[in-house]
Structure formats: C-alpha cells, structure tokens
Amino acid sequence: MRLFSRGRSLFLCLSTCIGLSVAASPKLAFTNVRSTTKLADETRNSTTNNVQYFEVTLGNTASQNSTSAWLTTPHTVEIISGQVSTVIPGQIKRLAAGQSTRILVGVQNSNSVGRGTAGTAKAVLKDATGTVVTTSASFNVTAGIPVYTSSSSSLGQHESPSWYDNAKFGIFVHWGVYAVPAYALVGKQYAEWYWWDMTYPNNKSSPTWTYHQNTYGKNVKYDDFIQNFTASNFQAKDLVDLFAASGAKYFVQVSKHHDGFAIFDTKNTSNRNSVQMGPKRDLLKEILDAAKQYHPELRRGTYFSLPEWFHPDYTPYKIRFPCTYGSLGKLPDGTTGLTCAGWSGGPAPDPFDTTQTWPYTGYVKSPTNYIVDVQGPQMEMLMNQYETEILWCDIGGANEMSSIAPAWFNNVTNQGRSVLINNRCGLSTYDITTPEYTTYAATTVKKWESNEGLDPFSYGYNAQTQPSQYKTPTQVIHSLVDITSKNGNYLLDIGPKADGTVAQPMVDTLTSVGDWLAQAGPAIYNTQYWAYNSSEGANLRFTTTTNAFYIISFAYPDPTNGIVITSPIPIVKGDTVKLLGGSGAAIPWTGASGSVTLKPPKAESDLVQYAWAFQVNYQ
Ligand SMILES: *[C@@H]1O[C@H](CO)[C@@H](O)[C@H](O)[C@H]1NC(C)=O
Numbered sequence: 001m002r003l004f005s006r007g008r009s010l011f012l013c014l015s016t017c018i019g020l021s022v023a024a025s026p027k028l029a030f031t032n033v034r035s036t037t038k039l040a041d042e043t044r045n046s047t048t049n050n051v052q053y054f055e056v057t058l059g060n061t062a063s064q065n066s067t068s069a070w071l072t073t074p075h076t077v078e079i080i081s082g083q084v085s086t087v088i089p090g091q092i093k094r095l096a097a098g099q100s101t102r103i104l105v106g107v108q109n110s111n112s113v114g115r116g117t118a119g120t121a122k123a124v125l126k127d128a129t130g131t132v133v134t135t136s137a138s139f140n141v142t143a144g145i146p147v148y149t150s151s152s153s154s155l156g157q158h159e160s161p162s163w164y165d166n167a168k169f170g171i172f173v174h175w176g177v178y179a180v181p182a183y184a185l186v187g188k189q190y191a192e193w194y195w196w197d198m199t200y201p202n203n204k205s206s207p208t209w210t211y212h213q214n215t216y217g218k219n220v221k222y223d224d225f226i227q228n229f230t231a232s233n234f235q236a237k238d239l240v241d242l243f244a245a246s247g248a249k250y251f252v253q254v255s256k257h258h259d260g261f262a263i264f265d266t267k268n269t270s271n272r273n274s275v276q277m278g279p280k281r282d283l284l285k286e287i288l289d290a291a292k293q294y295h296p297e298l299r300r301g302t303y304f305s306l307p308e309w310f311h312p313d314y315t316p317y318k319i320r321f322p323c324t325y326g327s328l329g330k331l332p333d334g335t336t337g338l339t340c341a342g343w344s345g346g347p348a349p350d351p352f353d354t355t356q357t358w359p360y361t362g363y364v365k366s367p368t369n370y371i372v373d374v375q376g377p378q379m380e381m382l383m384n385q386y387e388t389e390i391l392w393c394d395i396g397g398a399n400e401m402s403s404i405a406p407a408w409f410n411n412v413t414n415q416g417r418s419v420l421i422n423n424r425c426g427l428s429t430y431d432i433t434t435p436e437y438t439t440y441a442a443t444t445v446k447k448w449e450s451n452e453g454l455d456p457f458s459y460g461y462n463a464q465t466q467p468s469q470y471k472t473p474t475q476v477i478h479s480l481v482d483i484t485s486k487n488g489n490y491l492l493d494i495g496p497k498a499d500g501t502v503a504q505p506m507v508d509t510l511t512s513v514g515d516w517l518a519q520a521g522p523a524i525y526n527t528q529y530w531a532y533n534s535s536e537g538a539n540l541r542f543t544t545t546t547n548a549f550y551i552i553s554f555a556y557p558d559p560t561n562g563i564v565i566t567s568p569i570p571i572v573k574g575d576t577v578k579l580l581g582g583s584g585a586a587i588p589w590t591g592a593s594g595s596v597t598l599k600p601p602k603a604e605s606d607l608v609q610y611a612w613a614f615q616v617n618y619q
C-alpha cells in the first residue's frame with residue numbers, strides 16, 4: 001500500500017503526536033455523468049422497458065487506507081435534471097479509498113420531453129437516511145434513446161445493450177456444408193475454410209487440396225457436399241438445451257458463411273440455402289423457435305458473412321488481405337505483391353483444372369448488384385423476420401449498413417428492445433470489438449468479446465481432431481473468468497456434424513462448464529470488472545457487484561497457507577466470505593485490504609472443481 005504511505009505517516013503523527021483519535025472519512029465526488037443508449041430491459045417482460053441508463057462515475061479520493069475513509073454503508077444515486085427523472089436509483093454499498101466505480105441509474109424522460117433531447121443533469125449521492133452526501137457538477141446529456149440516422153456520429157452513439165453486458169457467456173455455432181468434409185490441418189486451419197483452402201493453393205502444398213483429391217477425387221466438387229449436409233439427426237431442441245446446460249446466456253448461430261450456403265430462407269435473393277437443397281429445412285428458424293419455446297431466457301444471435309468467396313456478383317467488391325492472413329497464409333489467385341485476393345468473387349476455379357470453373361448452385365442473378373439484391377436484403381431478413389438480437393457480421397467490405405442499421409435500431413427501440421452489432425459490419429462504429437482465437441491482456445473499457453472454438457483451431461467441425469485435443473472445462477472456465485474480469489464476454493464455438501449432432505467431447509465440456517456456472521454464476525453474470533488488480537499474478541481474478549466482491553482462484557487453495565491477496569480489495573471487518581459451490585460455511589479470513597489471507601478448509605475446497613470463486617458479502 002505504498003500509495004497511501006504519505007497520508008498514513010501524517011495521520012499517525014497527528015494522532016500520536018497530538019494524542020487525538022481522528023477518524024478519517026470518505027471524500028466522495030462524482031467525476032462524470034453520461035447518458036447511455038442502453039435500456040434497463042434486463043428481462044423481456046420487464047416493466048422497465050424504455051428506461052434509459054445514465055452512467056455516473058463516483059470516486060473516493062480519501063488519501064489513506066483506514067476503512068473509516070471508505071464508503072461502507074448503503075447509498076443511492078439519483079439524477080437531477082429538467083429533462084429526465086430517476087426511476088431506478090443507482091446503488092452503492094462499498095467504495096475503498098483511492099478507488100472509483102461506475103454506477104447505472106435508470107431514468108425516464110419527463111412529460112413532453114422527446115426522445116434524444118439535449119439537456120443537462122447532475123448526480124446526487126444520498127445515504128440511507130436520504131441525506132445528500134455530494135452532488136456532481138452539471139453535465140450535458142441526451143434524454144432518451146435518440147432516433148438514429150445514417151451519420152457515423154449518430155450510429156456511434158449505439159452501445160452494447162445492458163443484457164449483453166451482463167450475459168458474459170455465449171455459444172457460437174458454425175454449421176454448414178463444410179461439416180460434410182469436416183477436414184482441416186488440426187490446430188492450424190479452420191475446417192469451415194475447406195473450399196478456400198483446397199483452391200488456394202491448388203497444389204500439394206495445401207493439405208486440404210491433397211486430402212480432397214485422395215478422399216473424394218478430382219471430380220467431386222464442393223457443391224457435391226450439399227446433398228450430404230442432411231441434418232438427419234438434428235433436433236433444434238437438443239441444441240438449445242445444450243446452450244442452456246452450458247450456462248450460456250446467448251448464442252450466435254452462423255446463418256451463412258463465406259461459402260454462401262445459407263441455413264435460412266433467403267427468398268428470391270438466392271436458392272443456395274438449406275430450404276431449397278440438402279435438408280430442405282429452415283434450420284435457422286427451427287433453432288430460433290426452439291430457443292423461444294424452451295429457453296426464452298437465452299438471447300438469440302446470428303452470424304452473417306457479408307461477402308461470399310465465389311458469388312459471381314461479388315467480383316466488383318473484391319477484398320484483399322495480407323498474404324500472411326491465417327496460420328498457413330492464404331495464397332493469391334494469381335495475385336502477387338503484399339496483399340492477396342481474399343473475397344474475390346466468382347466463379348470458383350476448379351482446383352484440379354484451372355481451365356474450368358465450378359458451379360455456384362442456387363445462384364440467382366442480381367438485377368442491380370450483390371449489395372442491394374443479396375447482402376442487404378438477407379441482413380434485413382435476419383433483423384426483421386428472424387428478429388435476431390445480435391448481428392454478428394463477418395469480414396465487412398462493401399455494404400449498405402449505414403442505411404439498414406439505423407432503421408433496425410429505431411425499430412427495435414420502438415419495441416422496447418435492444419440489439420448488438422459487432423465491429424465486422426463494415427461500419428466505422430460498432431458496439432464491441434471481437435478478438436478471434438485470442439484475448440486482451442488487460443481490462444478494456446470499450447465492451448469486447450473474445451471468440452474461439454472448443455477445437456484447438458477451428459469453428460466448423462473437424463473430424464480429424466482427437467477427443468483429447470478439445471479444450472477442457474478448466475481451460476474454458478479460466479478463459480471465461482479472465483475475460484469477464486477484464487470487461488469482456490466469451491463467445492465459445494462448437495461445430496455440429498453434418499447430421500446435426502454434436503461430438504460427445506464438446507457436449508461433455510459444455511455440460512461441466514454449466515455445472516460450474518450453476519454454482520459460481522454469481523461471480524460471473526451481472527458483474528463489473530474491478531480496475532485495481534495491482535499485483536496478483538497468474539492465479540487470481542476479481543469481479544464486483546453492488547453487494548459483493550468476488551475473488552476467483554484458478555489454483556486449488558493451498559491447504560496450509562491459504563490464498564494471499566495483496567491487491568487493495570474492498571473488504572472490511574464484519575464481511576463474510578463463502579466459497580461458491582461449497583457448503584455455505586463462512587470461510588475464515590485474516591488481515592486487511594492489501595494483505596488478506598483466505599483460509600478455506602480443505603474439506604470446503606474439495607467440494608469445488610476447476611476454479612474456486614469466493615464471495616465477499618458486504619456486511
Ligand atoms: C416473465 O414473467 C413471468 C411471470 O412473472 C415469469 O415467470 C418469467 O420468468 C418472466 N420471464 C422472463 C424472461 O423474465
């Protein structure tokens with residue numbers, strides 16, 4: 001606690017030199033008041049629809065570490081404004097000296113104040129008796145969710161919904177024609193890239209090209225796999241039951257990947273879909289309907305690839321990316337130089353005879369162009385007919401999102417709903433960033449989501465992957481905890497087989513993760529990151545809520561020395577600690593913030609697997 005040493009010696013001198021016992025007190029001040037575009041619609045049938053969240057930042061600038069300088073009793077935060085009134089006061093129970101926190105306050109526009117009206121607001125902190133402790137300066141705010149327009153300054157106001165911020169864990173599903181060959185170099189290439197990887201390069205330096213020739217022969221075309229994409233054992237209820245069993249709070253189903261084969265009804269934009277061919281079923285609708293019916297608590301998202309590798313009408317929009325993209329490097333279709341043609345548009349060259357091309361089954365010629373006839377209408381189908389709550393775009397490139405997105409945002413806002421877009425929709429603004437098969441090393445305040453497969457390096461099912469190579473429950477849980485502690489969400493992918501079943505190792509892992517979350521969920525869901533992780537190293541992570549603080553240990557607690565926490569955690573005498581998933585007994589602890597030791601009895605620690613989540617309940 002070097003931070004406080006100067007204040008402490010002054011304090012010690014005052015009390016010892018003058019002989020007085022001077023009780024320190026908190027120095028509380030608001031540093032920011034911000035209107036968000038988040039709705040407080042935590043549940044779909046909540047009565048709070050259209051309540052807007054304001055976010056206030058409260059700091060405690062008291063300069064020494066006696067807990068008498070902490071906020072340790074329940075306080076509320078209200079907004080004072082000519083344009084809005086408070087309907088859900090913010091709550092705070094604990095704020096250590098030298099720390100600050102963000103608090104959400106639900107407000108509604110005053111009578112006759114229209115949505116998106118500019119105004120001013122102050123925040124007021126009150127103690128349990130209703131006495132005002134401090135009032136903020138006046139800040140400029142926007143009262144109500146604004147009506148979105150196509151300008152980037154307007155679209156840039158859109159934020160991740162609060163339901164998404166709170167959800168933390170989602171399941172990603174890559175399921176399409178690529179599940180038929182289900183092949184990639186394990187740990188190196190994505191199986192859903194089969195078609196591309198057999199085309200570039202089209203020689204024996206491509207494992208996929210070689211595999212295809214040896215397994216199917218040169219005369220089997222990619223589209224010949226469509227008939228074997230049967231979904232013959234697929235029951236959507238099984239899939240959504242698995243999502244729920246994993247403890248996920250949302251899912252993102254791939255609706256169309258780069259091969260252009262959609263698993264939804266693309267109407268007159270294309271016949272290249274599972275309704276016209278293969279299973280002859282609207283698989284996306286089945287999944288969304290099953291989720292609505294059996295697990296209405298799950299939020300329903302869809303992935304959509306903006307380009308199609310080999311769509312004949314995509315050619316004018318050719319996207320290039322560095323040749324080093326991907327683990328092996330995606331090689332050019334004859335292009336040399338620093339960039340390679342990535343999404344080049346069709347027709348697809350025959351990888352075994354470059355004088356020929358392969359068919360693009362189900363292609364419908366665009367009357368105008370790919371963007372207005374195919375891409376835009378299909379995205380609107382996901383938004384409006386399929387009512388997706390997450391539009392998880394991929395690749396970006398040419399698009400008409402700046403006209404589609406505001407219409408969608410306004411439509412759902414009018415319905416009291418809120419939706420999410422990621423940073424791959426081709427817009428300069430977005431709600432989240434999406435690190436892929438990686439994560440961020442530190443807390444990132446702009447909301448983010450890390451995505452990866454249970455497979456060592458594939459989203460689509462790879463039949464080459466051995467059961468022992470999939471991620472274990474311990475790996476998944478540690479990633480989820482680490483990401484949550486840094487303000488991220490974790491989108492974990494599975495790839496079903498062509499018949500619609502999910503490989504047993506993936507089912508087993510998801511079920512174990514769900515078992516852990518059923519006990520330790522309070523340390524994950526609805527938490528906020530805590531920004532004062534000064535020194536804890538590899539094995540401890542922290543999350544926080546209004547009423548409790550969470551310490552999550554990746555290591556089995558040392559039965560002799562316990563768990564020593566040197567970060568300035570907000571614990572005071574009288575707080576009780578329990579192990580989530582334990583017996584419920586109070587866990588002994590000693591020391592004070594900056595040097596706390598938790599001493600869980602071995603019998604308690606033995607009740608838990610994978611990660612040990614301790615709940616510090618504020619007295
Ligand atoms: C909706 O309200 C009903 C009745 O109060 C409740 O049983 C149900 O759990 C709620 N659903 C959601 C998604 O919150």
Ligand SMILES: *[C@@H]1O[C@H](CO)[C@@H](O)[C@H](O)[C@H]1NC(C)=O
Nearest residue numbers: 001008065066592593594595
């Ligand atoms: C400050 O914290 C340290 C470490 O926990 C403790 O030893 C010391 O007594 C505290 N000082 C005051 C003034 O509370």
Ligand SMILES: *[C@@H]1O[C@H](CO)[C@@H](O)[C@H](O)[C@H]1NC(C)=O
Nearest residue numbers: 118119120121138139140141
């Ligand atoms: C707040 O809004 C007023 C009126 O539009 C403007 O003059 C002022 O500069 C704004 N203040 C800040 C801090 O943006």
Ligand SMILES: *[C@@H]1O[C@H](CO)[C@@H](O)[C@H](O)[C@H]1NC(C)=O
Nearest residue numbers: 201202203204205331332334
């Ligand atoms: C395969 O094709 C790529 C791209 O055309 C080329 O760079 C490479 O040398 C070829 N490799 C073999 C083994 O022919």
Ligand SMILES: *[C@@H]1O[C@H](CO)[C@@H](O)[C@H](O)[C@H]1NC(C)=O
Nearest residue numbers: 180181216220224225227228
């Ligand atoms: C399709 O499935 C049949 C029956 O299992 C098999 O004989 C054939 O090789 C498969 N073809 C392709 C292209 O997957």
Ligand SMILES: *[C@@H]1O[C@H](CO)[C@@H](O)[C@H](O)[C@H]1NC(C)=O
Nearest residue numbers: 268269364365366367373374
């Ligand atoms: C599909 O139908 C809509 C209206 O029904 C029409 O505007 C659009 O041009 C059609 N698209 C194609 C590709 O024919």
Ligand SMILES: *[C@@H]1O[C@H](CO)[C@@H](O)[C@H](O)[C@H]1NC(C)=O
Nearest residue numbers: 383384385387407411412415
């Ligand atoms: C608004 O969304 C609903 C579905 O929630 C859809 O039926 C309707 O067509 C949409 N309206 C517009 C104008 O897109």
Ligand SMILES: *[C@@H]1O[C@H](CO)[C@@H](O)[C@H](O)[C@H]1NC(C)=O
Nearest residue numbers: 441442443485486533536537
């Ligand atoms: C906490 O600090 C450790 C050590 O510097 C680091 O490995 C870890 O990622 C940090 N956690 C967060 C949530 O920032």
